[in-house]
Amino acid sequence: MRADARRNRQRLLEVAEEVFAEHGAGASTEAIARAAGVGIGTVFRHFPTKEELLRAVFAEHLRKFTEEVESLTRAADPGAEFFAFCRRFLDSAQRKKALTEALADAGIEVDGESRPAKEQFRQAMDELVVRAQRAGALRPDIDGTDVLALLVGAAKAAEQFGKRGLEVIIDGLRCDECGTRPGPSAS
Amino acid sequence: MRADARRNRQRLLEVAEEVFAEHGAGASTEAIARAAGVGIGTVFRHFPTKEELLRAVFAEHLRKFTEEVESLTRAADPGAEFFAFCRRFLDSAQRKKALTEALADAGIEVDGESRPAKEQFRQAMDELVVRAQRAGALRPDIDGTDVLALLVGAAKAAEQFGKRGLEVIIDGLRCDECGTRPGPSAS
Amino acid sequence: MRADARRNRQRLLEVAEEVFAEHGAGASTEAIARAAGVGIGTVFRHFPTKEELLRAVFAEHLRKFTEEVESLTRAADPGAEFFAFCRRFLDSAQRKKALTEALADAGIEVDGESRPAKEQFRQAMDELVVRAQRAGALRPDIDGTDVLALLVGAAKAAEQFGKRGLEVIIDGLRCDECGTRPGPSAS
Amino acid sequence: MRADARRNRQRLLEVAEEVFAEHGAGASTEAIARAAGVGIGTVFRHFPTKEELLRAVFAEHLRKFTEEVESLTRAADPGAEFFAFCRRFLDSAQRKKALTEALADAGIEVDGESRPAKEQFRQAMDELVVRAQRAGALRPDIDGTDVLALLVGAAKAAEQFGKRGLEVIIDGLRCDECGTRPGPSAS
DNA sequence: TATGAATGAGTCTTCATTCAT
DNA sequence: CATGAATGAAGACTCATTCAT
Numbered sequence: 001m002r003a004d005a006r007r008n009r010q011r012l013l014e015v016a017e018e019v020f021a022e023h024g025a026g027a028s029t030e031a032i033a034r035a036a037g038v039g040i041g042t043v044f045r046h047f048p049t050k051e052e053l054l055r056a057v058f059a060e061h062l063r064k065f066t067e068e069v070e071s072l073t074r075a076a077d078p079g080a081e082f083f084a085f086c087r088r089f090l091d092s093a094q095r096k097k098a099l100t101e102a103l104a105d106a107g108i109e110v111d112g113e114s115r116p117a118k119e120q121f122r123q124a125m126d127e128l129v130v131r132a133q134r135a136g137a138l139r140p141d142i143d144g145t146d147v148l149a150l151l152v153g154a155a156k157a158a159e160q161f162g163k164r165g166l167e168v169i170i171d172g173l174r175c176d177e178c179g180t181r182p183g184p185s186a187s
Numbered sequence: 188m189r190a191d192a193r194r195n196r197q198r199l200l201e202v203a204e205e206v207f208a209e210h211g212a213g214a215s216t217e218a219i220a221r222a223a224g225v226g227i228g229t230v231f232r233h234f235p236t237k238e239e240l241l242r243a244v245f246a247e248h249l250r251k252f253t254e255e256v257e258s259l260t261r262a263a264d265p266g267a268e269f270f271a272f273c274r275r276f277l278d279s280a281q282r283k284k285a286l287t288e289a290l291a292d293a294g295i296e297v298d299g300e301s302r303p304a305k306e307q308f309r310q311a312m313d314e315l316v317v318r319a320q321r322a323g324a325l326r327p328d329i330d331g332t333d334v335l336a337l338l339v340g341a342a343k344a345a346e347q348f349g350k351r352g353l354e355v356i357i358d359g360l361r362c363d364e365c366g367t368r369p370g371p372s373a374s
Numbered sequence: 375m376r377a378d379a380r381r382n383r384q385r386l387l388e389v390a391e392e393v394f395a396e397h398g399a400g401a402s403t404e405a406i407a408r409a410a411g412v413g414i415g416t417v418f419r420h421f422p423t424k425e426e427l428l429r430a431v432f433a434e435h436l437r438k439f440t441e442e443v444e445s446l447t448r449a450a451d452p453g454a455e456f457f458a459f460c461r462r463f464l465d466s467a468q469r470k471k472a473l474t475e476a477l478a479d480a481g482i483e484v485d486g487e488s489r490p491a492k493e494q495f496r497q498a499m500d501e502l503v504v505r506a507q508r509a510g511a512l513r514p515d516i517d518g519t520d521v522l523a524l525l526v527g528a529a530k531a532a533e534q535f536g537k538r539g540l541e542v543i544i545d546g547l548r549c550d551e552c553g554t555r556p557g558p559s560a561s
Numbered sequence: 562m563r564a565d566a567r568r569n570r571q572r573l574l575e576v577a578e579e580v581f582a583e584h585g586a587g588a589s590t591e592a593i594a595r596a597a598g599v600g601i602g603t604v605f606r607h608f609p610t611k612e613e614l615l616r617a618v619f620a621e622h623l624r625k626f627t628e629e630v631e632s633l634t635r636a637a638d639p640g641a642e643f644f645a646f647c648r649r650f651l652d653s654a655q656r657k658k659a660l661t662e663a664l665a666d667a668g669i670e671v672d673g674e675s676r677p678a679k680e681q682f683r684q685a686m687d688e689l690v691v692r693a694q695r696a697g698a699l700r701p702d703i704d705g706t707d708v709l710a711l712l713v714g715a716a717k718a719a720e721q722f723g724k725r726g727l728e729v730i731i732d733g734l735r736c737d738e739c740g741t742r743p744g745p746s747a748s
Numbered sequence: 749t750a751t752g753a754a755t756g757a758g759t760c761t762t763c764a765t766t767c768a769t
Numbered sequence: 770c771a772t773g774a775a776t777g778a779a780g781a782c783t784c785a786t787t788c789a790t
Contacts, residue, residue: 005770028763039772041767050764142355149348150355153340161336168329168337172359191790192753215780226755231782233753379749400587402784413751415788424785516729523722524729527714535710542703542711546733565769566774589759600776605761607774755787766776 009046012036016057021096025054061096062117069124079137082128083170086151090163093155138173147173196233199223203244208283212241242301248283249304256311266324269315270357273338277350280342325360334360383420386410390431395470399428435470436491443498453511456502457544460525464537467529512547521547570607573597577618582657586615616675622657623678630685640698643689644731647712651724654716699734708734 015036019027029050033040047053075081125144132138150169157165202223206214216237220227234240262268312331319325337356344352389410393401403424407414421427449455499518506512524543531539576597580588590611594601608614636642686705693699711730718726 002770008771029765030763033773040765041772041774042770044765045770048765139355139358142351145348146351146355149344149352150340153337153342153344153352155340156343157336157340161332164329164333165336165340168326168333168359169356170359171326172355172357189752195753216782217780227781228755228783229753232755235782237781382750403786404784407752414786415751415753416749418786419749422786513729513732516725519722520725520729523718523726524714527711527716527718527726529714530717531710531714535706538703538707539710539714542700542707542733543730544733545700546729546731563773569774590761591759601761602763602776603774606776609761611760751788751790753787753789755785757784759783760781762780763778764776766774767772768774769772 005046008036008038008042012038012043012046012053013057013060016053017061017096020054020057024097029053059117062121066117066121066124069121069128073124073127073131077135078128078131079135082132082138085128086147086154086166086170086173087163089151090155090158090166093151093158097155097159142173192233195223195225195229199225199230199233199240200244200247203240204248204283207241207244216240246301246304249301249308253304253308253311256308256315260311260314260318264322265315265318266322269319269325272315273334273341273353273357273360274350276338277342277345277353280338280345329360379420382410382412382416386412386417386420386427387431387434390427391435391470394428394431403427433491436495440491440495440498443495443502447498447501447505452502452505452509456506456512459502460521460528460540460544460547461537463525464529464532464540467525467532516547566607569597569599569603573599573604573607573614574618574621577614578622578657581615581618590614620675620678623675623682627678627682627685630682630689634685634688634692639689639692639696643693643699646689647708647715647727647731647734648724650712651716651719651727654712654719703734 012032016032019032019035023031029043030040032053033043036043043053047056069085072081072085122144125148127144129138129142129144129147133140150173154163154166154169199219203219206219206222210218216230217227219240220230223230230240234243256272259268259272309331312335314331316325316329316331316334320327337360341350341353341356386406390406393406393409397405403417404414406427407417410417417427421430443459446455446459496518499522501518503512503516503518503521507514524547528537528540528543573593577593580593580596584592590604591601593614594604597604604614608617630646633642633646683705686709688705690699690703690705690708694701711734715724715727715730
């Protein structure tokens with residue numbers, strides 16, 4: 001029986017991610033239940049509040065995202081991989097405005113449960129950044145949080161203006177002229 | 188009597204800007220009426236639809252913003268002035284998330300009335316950018332729209348992460364090494 | 375000054391008749407003010423309540439209608455004139471559903487002011503009927519009120535089904551076979 | 562659970578018929594909810610729009626009415642039964658002004674769902690009329706739609722003037738003197 | 749007196765949440 | 770556990786009526 005429940009919960013999370021991504025956080029709980037093929041009561045059994053559902057969806061999103069970032073730290077060319085990651089981020093952000101905005105909130109809300117997840121996520125980002133910096137591809141005066149901020153901002157900008165802004169940001173991040181730039185040389 | 192009405196309308200716009208900026212576009216019309224100290228009927232008399240109210244608030248915001256940008260094109264040092272403007276933008280965007288997001292939409296919705304206002308705004312931005320580029324302070328391969336995109340993105344990022352991201356963007360925008368950078372040298 | 379007022383009042387009555395006839399009694403007072411080219415305050419100065427406006431419009435309608443009916447009692451051929459009147463009634467009722475329905479209420483509401491008007495109207499109808507009856511064209515067991523009822527009903531029916539129903543009613547009203555019909559011979 | 566819902570829906574229909582009949586279609590949805598002893602949300606769950614509620618009430622009314630008419634076509638004396646039906650119609654129309662008016666619209670609105678119901682209703686009326694005509698009790702130059710029109714009109718008239726008008730109409734419908742009347746002898 | 753801005757009760761409708769089945 | 774019917778607070782919008790100008 002609990003297998004059913006777990007399967008339902010998972011399905012709900014996936015469907016909700018889909019629906020929220022498409023219609024924003026304003027999507028009705030009923031719409032999600034319908035899309036998941038369950039009764040609305042089931043949604044509220046698993047997530048007693050719409051906010052909790054949103055939180056859970058975001059947590060799942062964060063989890064998958066963290067996983068991806070972590071996997072990148074095993075890349076051969078950290079510099080190239082870093083910038084490829086940036087571009088990939090924008091692509092995926094297209095269809096997930098709401099979630100990307102939620103991702104932006106990763107810096108703020110410090111309530112219990114998702115704390116560790118956020119911490120892990122930040123560590124992964126930092127690791128990614130540090131490796132690229134060590135490879136001399138990335139300016140040394142920023143950290144993972146800064147990069148996330150810039151990417152979220154770039155995604156926001158891309159919503160309306162296309163992705164040209166990202167290239168400026170990337171140029172600002174590069175360290176091609178590390179030696180000549182006045183920026184600090186220590187992390 | 189029309190003086191009263193105009194005063195009320197103006198007051199409503201200001202209050203609505205305040206309220207929307209604080210609580211987002213989801214703020215209830217009633218809340219705005221309350222904040223303005225008028226009955227709800229008055230709000231709807233001036234703005235027959237919530238959307239029209241939002242539009243009007245945004246139009247006012249855009250107008251003031253355009254004015255500011257235009258005033259900058261008379262600055263002595265276009266380069267310095269440009270970067271100062273960027274920083275000022277972020278400061279003012281703090282208290283106006285919703286409006287800044289609406290500003291982002293300036294690129295999209297092309298419905299009748301606000302069209303000219305947007306066009307004027309874009310021209311002002313372009314002028315600002317071109318002058319900074321002529322002064323050799325700004326990379327030549329971008330235009331006013333790109334800058335707006337980046338600033339909106341930076342503001343979005345700053346909501347959660349502070350303003351450090353802006354510096355990266357600014358570094359990406361600079362043209363200290365115009366000659367050495369691989370970017371195109373023509374506008 | 376009072377000339378202005380009187381002219382305004384008259385104009386309002388006419389316009390209101392028009393508007394109520396077209397959009398029903400649900401038409402907004404503001405719409406009437408607009409159509410009359412006056413401020414809404416003026417409407418309420420002349421008719422302190424929407425209901426009073428409706429009443430006044432109806433009273434005017436009734437007055438004109440009574441006039442017409444009275445003029446008919448001077449006709450040469452009372453029978454022919456009577457049936458012509460019936461047909462004319464339907465034609466004019468087309469564009470004035472709401473008023474015709476209001477006319478139906480002439481039988482009911484017995485509040486002060488319009489009492490005499492209704493009485494006068496009923497007398498005119500009775501006179502019209504009696505003359506047709508004396509001419510042997512109309513069955514003798516009905517009175518003006520009955521005829522009004524039938525015409526109002528026919529008008530209602532005609533809204534949806536066309537005017538064929540009227541002919542049946544007319545056949546029922548005729549007295550071609552007065553002698554043979556079992557109906558009572560006294561009024 | 563669906564049993565409950567069905568019961569509620571049925572109850573709502575009945576109550577709504579009552580309320581609309583008494584206060585007209587302008588009666589507030591809230592009033593109906595109150596009268597039915599349910600929350601307003603329940604009304605909107607069953608009938609997502611006030612218009613849909615009105616439609617449903619009318620459809621139910623039409624259904625019952627059609628049933629009654631159909632049952633009459635099995636009567637022994639079609640002529641007597643026909644006129645009895647006319648009189649009964651008026652009686653029932655008393656308490657259902659709004660619905661009777663809606664019935665009048667049966668001739669007009671031709672939107673999807675209620676189409677078949679209206680068709681069935683009209684057939685039943687035609688059958689009723691034809692049988693009375695075959696029995697020599699009804700003039701042959703009219704059909705079911707005409708009769709409905711006349712009855713609706715008579716009901717409207719009766720609202721204000723009582724039922725005497727109906728007798729005139731009935732006299733117009735009779736065929737006692739079919740041979741002598743100038744009306745056409747073919748259907 | 750005319751005006752039209754202001755008012756707010758009332759209307760339809762949505763949606764998160766609860767609970768009987 | 771799942772279901773979906775019931776709930777009612779809240780939101781956008783309308784309109785008769787009042788009143789300052």
